[in-house]
Amino acid sequence: MPLFYxxxxxxxLTVILWIGGLAFVxxxxxxxxxxxxxxxxxVLTFQRVEHRxxxxxxxxxxxxxxxxxxxxxxxxxxxxLFTLQGLPLTIMFLIWVFWFVMLFGLEPIVIKKxxxxxxxxxxxxxxxxxxxxxxxxxxxxxxxxxxxxxxxALVAHGPFSxx
Numbered sequence: 001m002p003l004f005y006x007x008x009x010x011x012x013l014t015v016i017l018w019i020g021g022l023a024f025v026x027x028x029x030x031x032x033x034x035x036x037x038x039x040x041x042x043v044l045t046f047q048r049v050e051h052r053x054x055x056x057x058x059x060x061x062x063x064x065x066x067x068x069x070x071x072x073x074x075x076x077x078x079x080x081l082f083t084l085q086g087l088p089l090t091i092m093f094l095i096w097v098f099w100f101v102m103l104f105g106l107e108p109i110v111i112k113k114x115x116x117x118x119x120x121x122x123x124x125x126x127x128x129x130x131x132x133x134x135x136x137x138x139x140x141x142x143x144x145x146x147x148x149x150x151x152x153a154l155v156a157h158g159p160f161s162x163x
Contacts, residue, residue: 004074011067015152018060019145021053026138034135039127046131058103065096077155077162088151088160095148102141 029049036042072078072089080086081093114130121127154160 004071007067007070007074011064011071014060014063014067015149018057018064019142019149021056021060022138022145023142025049025053026135026142030131030135030138034128034131042127042131054103054107057099061096061099061103065100068092068096075162080162085160086162088154088158089162091151092148092155095144095151098144 030046033042033046036045072081072093077086077089080089082090114134117126155162
């Protein structure tokens with residue numbers, strides 16, 4: 001059981017750092033970049049922060065996934081995946097898979113392609129539209145991440161408690 005508690009602490013702290021970082025990018029950094037009048041400066045500001053956070057987010061994703069899977073198998077909760085009783089556990093797992101695919105597959109490709117297209121076009125209106133769209137997508141990702149946190153609370157303390 002001590003391994004479970006260690007994994008639980010690691011899991012919670014990593015999730016806090018991850019969602020906090022995502023919220024910072026979404027609520028502070030992206031609006032700041034959007035309000036920057038110079039299109040080149042807008043892109044450079046975003047790239048500096050997003051590239052740095054993306055590396056951390058990948059580490060957070062791996063640590064969260066590994067610690068979550070260890071806890072799930074230590075407690076035998078894997079049997080509840082894709083069942084009604086394990087619905088919050090399934091939600092957390094699927095959101096983690098979504099993030100894994102985003103961080104290690106889609107996001108680097110999509111962001112790189114968008115920024116390359118922006119650099120080629122040099123059109124301020126296109127840049128503004130892309131950044132506003134990116135901000136909306138980040139808000140959706142914040143909400144999805146918070147849904148995972150709510151699911152975790154339901155697994156630990158709510159009507160779906162597996163303890």
